[in-house]
Amino acid sequence: MSRIRVLIADDHPVFRYGLRAILLAEEKTMEIVGEATTGEEAVALASQYEPDVILMDINLPELNGIEATRRITAALPRIGILMLTMFDDDDSVFAAMRSGARGYLLKGAEGNEAIRAITAVSKGEAIFSPTIANRLIGFFGTPIKRRPSATIPPFPELTDREREVLTLIAQGYSNPAIAERLVLSPKTVRNHVSVIFSKLQVAGRAEAIIKAREEGLGHKGEF
Known part of the structure; x- marks a missing residue:
């Protein structure tokens, strides 16, 4: 079984280090293909490596994560993008969904939650952190x-x-x-x-x- 190829897009070194540690602990099923620190770099590396999943922060320099996601999904729709961010407001959530992101996870999620989300997104499923999911249920329920x-x-x-x-x-x-x-x-x-x-x-x-x-x-x- 091939490993899930993951690209990390985040401008915070400490947070990237934490993600890297989580993914390296799952080396039998996960593989890190690259790390981007700006939105423009995320778009370029997505085209270069064509990962299965991109972990995308919203607040990236040069090009924000929403626009980077829009460009990537337009050019490479098979790539699953999982937003991993501190922003939990409605505007950010729905902008991410409209840009083509398959999931939305808040920073601070447990490592096993992140792994489950990456796996789900790699299979084409949509996934959200519990807080975001409850908000969406309220929206979708009416x-x-x-x-x-x-x-x-x-x-x-x-x-x-x-x-x-x-x-x-x-x-x-x-x-x-x-x-x-x-x-x-x-x-x-x-x-x-x-x-x-x-x-x-x-x-x-x-x-x-x-x-x-x-x-x-x-x-x-x-x-």
Whole structure:
């Protein structure tokens, strides 16, 4: 089994040292491919090494982590970016999600929590620290907009099946759980998810969830 290739992007030497120690302790499953201290350097190293996961701070010099994430996900969408930052305000969280980040973890998280998050992001899943997850649950739990049943359904460019898959994504289901729920193969679900992201022009799962919730999809009871 190949190791998860990780790029660290943070301008604080002490924090990078701590991350390095955590990852080196998991050398059988994790590999550090590089360290960036600025946003511009993160973009350059992402292109050079094409890691599986980037641990990205928001407050980076030269180019902030949000814009660096946007550039990286636009050019290399297969790379999973996990925000690892001190900022827990709504603006930062949703800006990170819209930029294409797959996860958001607050600095101060335990080492095993960081390892679990890196592993999940490497598999294409969205993951958030408990504090952020509770905030998102509150946001996702209230549909922003409901459409009358007689009107055109949300995202008319999607097929009925793709809309089903998107609804389950918005409810927080992983790809394997969607496959089980809809009695589909994991490969078929992955294909549906890829097509959905392309049609909605989103960089990743988190951004797709926001779009779906804004259109009223994903509230419990739809299935």
